[in-house]
Amino acid sequence: MTGAVKSTLHDSESALVAVRDLKKHFPMRRRFASEGADHIKAVDGVSFDIPAGRTLGLVGESGSGKTTVGRSILRLIEPTAGEILFDDVNVLALRGRALRGVRRQMQMVFQDPVASLNPRMTAAEIVGEGLQVHRVARGRDLRERVAGLMRRVGLSADDMDGYPHVFSGGQRQRIGIARAIALDPRFIVCDEPVSALDVSVRLQILNLLDDLRRERGLACLLITHDLTVVRRFCDDVAVMYFGRIVETGSAENIFANPRHPYTKALLSAVPVPDPDSRTRRFVLPGEVPDPLNPPSGCPFHPRCPFAVDRCRTDIPDLISWSGAAPRHRTACHYADQDLPLPVTVSAP
Amino acid sequence: MMPPDRPMLDVVDLHTRFRTGDGVVRAVDGVSFSIHRGQTLALVGESGCGKSATALSIMRLIDPPGEIADGQIRLHSVDDNPPVDLRTLSERRLREIRGRRVGMVFQDPMTALNPVLPVGGQIAESIRAHRPVDRRRAWHDTIELLDDVGIAAPDRRARQYPHEWSGGMIQRALIAMAVAGRPDLLIADEPTTALDVTTQAQILELLQRLQREFGMAILFITHDLGIVADMADDVCVMYAGRIVERADVRTLFTQPAHPYTQALLAALAGFDRSPTRAEPIPGGVPHPLHLPDGCRFHPRCVLSRRLAADGRRETAVVPRDRESVIVLRNCIRPVDGRDIGGPSLRPVAAGHDVACWEANDGAAIGIARP
Structure with missing residues (x-):
């Protein structure tokens, strides 16, 4: 571990999962020397802690690197650099039996409940597969355990022998959740768990995940682009932009007192279900930079309404500022000034 | 709901169905609405409610085994020419109208270009x-x-x-491209669903600006009530092929009358950071081939259940999911001898229509609003 990485959420509390300076660079084949960088820095120095029983919301738009972070933690892809500490053990250094032991305790709920369930397996086979592979249970014991898991996620034991196609999207996601908790994990990564679901069933699934977290003291990484989900269901938030965390803190603080202009723009862009709030929108101009030609200085400066010369040259660190709430850190040179966004739209 | 001037588009009792091997899917089952010049009508609903099938029917882009079985799609002209019925128009005249008088924007931009x-x-x-x-x-x-x-x-x-x-x-x-011909009507079918939220804000702003400049009517199809609140003048809420509530945007958000609309808004409030937890809507959207009898929302309806528990109305016992459930008899009655019934839209206030036998208005039902 390096001393330079102090930008963690819970310095005092003991974290179940601690990510330290995680990097994932994808090599690019260059045809011409003029084509810019020879690798894409999908994740470029991300650090955070998640204590047991708490949920960290990892927020960002497409291309921000949030999914790459989630997959790297579970070693579904191999990170380029950094440490992933699970119970103070660096997961990236583990091999073989030791790795399998840790993997059992870290599970994932996927976005697409259709693609993530094998169509040729029954619900009971899907949910019980891990129990079988890890030789936790078999025979009648296995079936009883699976029935208990099905009931716990709101399905009926009568549903056990159904194949995925007979279930609705919400029910399929319940099967995916039952599979994830089957081995009594201590940590789950939920990657956009409700994005593919109907609006009226999203809350059911999120409430279920929230109940399971409480009951079992799970640490949870909730990866999402949806800030309304984060506000309700996360203790802490980390906002990613262009492979880095640009702001992090308690959910309460991030929503009440956002300091990074990107966080402010994100919050402002979420349509509010209230016809009387139309005039408060700020529309962020431009697009996420091309990862092959990353901007100098702060990666957000080309779109930032407050950018000055310093922003074009110096990359801001993720740091606290005077008067900041505990754990609230922002990667902006002017985080302490709380600049108000200009309102660009006033609908009639 | 509608101002007294003439509408740009009248959809009257539209029925669109798809014949499948397992039966007939009534994707659009008697939908009526009007859109006025320079105004935005939002058609809001979840997957399979028929909102996209409605849009495609208006453009007459329904291919076999689908067909527009009944109804009128009257497109008015800005001058004094009589309206044309897009449903019965010849293919040749329809081509003149598509792109010139009616433009369309689809959900997934990445697949729309060669x-x-x-x-x-x-x-x-x-x-x-x-x-x-x-x-x-x-x-x-x-x-x-x-x-x-x-x-x-x-x-x-x-x-x-x-x-x-x-x-x-x-x-x-x-x-x-869609507005190049300066259309009178733009149909936007979930135009921002595949986009990031900051990009979505840019696109919504663009549509609002173009509407101000050209005065076109917009039919905006979405599942996102936040976007509805942002964009719409009038709203139609769809559920299982039908419009269940129709009102101007402010009425819909402040006095929702249909239990489904109320439940959707209450579920959104469930995302607020509050110590109390909002009850999600139970169950899921029904399968289009296995729609419930009577009111299509009744198996998920809080109002029906509450009134049934109250005991002051006539109830019935119906089997469901290997159990028996007590429901209001009113909510399961078939209508007009048709195989699939359900309440029709009726006014609860001026310009505010609801398809529910039990709803009066939001206050009378007493479902908590944030």
Whole structure:
């Protein structure tokens, strides 16, 4: 571990999962020397802690690197650099039996409940597969355990022998959740768990995940682009932009007192279900930079309404500022000034 | 709901169905609404409620085994010509109307363009399909259109291929194409669902600006009530092929009368950071081939359950999911001897229609509003 990485959420509390300076660079084949960088820095120095029983919301738009972070933690892809500490053990250094032991305790709920369930397996086979592979249970014991898991996620034991196609999207996601908790994990990564679901069933699934977290003291990484989900269901938030965390803190603080202009723009862009709030929108101009030609200085400066010369040259660190709430850190040179966004739209 | 002036589009009792091997799916089952010039009507609903099938029916883009079985789609003209019924119009006259008088923007911008042709050429081609101009003129207009929807360096960008553009840029280009003929009506089917939230804000702003400039009517199809609140003048809430509530946007959000609308709004409030937890809507959207009898929402309806528990109305016992459930008899009655019934829209206030036998208005039902 390096001393330079102090930008963690819970310095005092003991974290179940601690990510330290995680990097994932994808090599690019260059045809011409003029084509810019020879690798894409999908994740470029991300650090955070998640204590047991708490949920960290990892927020960002497409291309921000949030999914790459989630997959790297579970070693579904191999990170380029950094440490992933699970119970103070660096997961990236583990091999073989030791790795399998840790993997059992870290599970994932996927976005697409259709693609993530094998169509040729029954619900009971899907949910019980891990129990079988890890030789936790078999025979009648296995079936009883699976029935208990099905009931716990709101399905009926009568549903056990159904194949995925007979279930609705919400029910399929319940099967995916039952599979994830089957081995009594201590940590789950939920990657956009409700994005593919109907609006009226999203809350059911999120409430279920929230109940399971409480009951079992799970640490949870909730990866999402949806800030309304984060506000309700996360203790802490980390906002990613262009492979880095640009702001992090308690959910309460991030929503009440956002300091990074990107966080402010994100919050402002979420349509509010209230016809009387139309005039408060700020529309962020431009697009996420091309990862092959990353901007100098702060990666957000080309779109930032407050950018000055310093922003074009110096990359801001993720740091606290005077008067900041505990754990609230922002990667902006002017985080302490709380600049108000200009309102660009006033609908009639 | 509607101002007294003439509407741009009247959809009257539209029925669109799809014949499948397992039965007939009534995707659109008696839908009626009007949109006025310069106004936005939002059609809001979840998957399978028939909102996209409604849009495709208006453009007459329903292919077999689907068919528009009944109804009228009256497009009025800005001058004094009589309205045309798009449902019965000849294919030749329909082609003149598509793209010129009615434009359409779809959900997934990445699949809407041909990946092996430059973006600009495809836009120019669509201009030439509608107007008798030469290539040079069409290219010139293309650059102007791209510039108008906020594409930087349109000259250079127009020569690029779709994969070199972001989803937000392509959606801008497609909107540019859709409004190139200065249509009277723009149909936007979930135009921002595939986009990031900051890009979504840009696209919504663009649509609002174009509407202010050209005065076109917009039929905006979405599942997102936040976008509805942002964009719409009037709202139709759809559920299982039917409109269940119709009102102006402010009435819909402040006095929702249908239990489904109320439950959707209450579920949204469930995302607020509050110590109390909102009850989600139980169950899921029904399968289109296995719609519930009577009111299609009744198996998920809090109002029906509460009134049934109250005991002061006539109830019935019905088998469901290997159990028996007590429901209001009123909610399961078939209507007009048709195989699938359900309540029709009826007014609860001026310009506010609800398809529920039990609803009076939001206050009377007493479902908590944030």
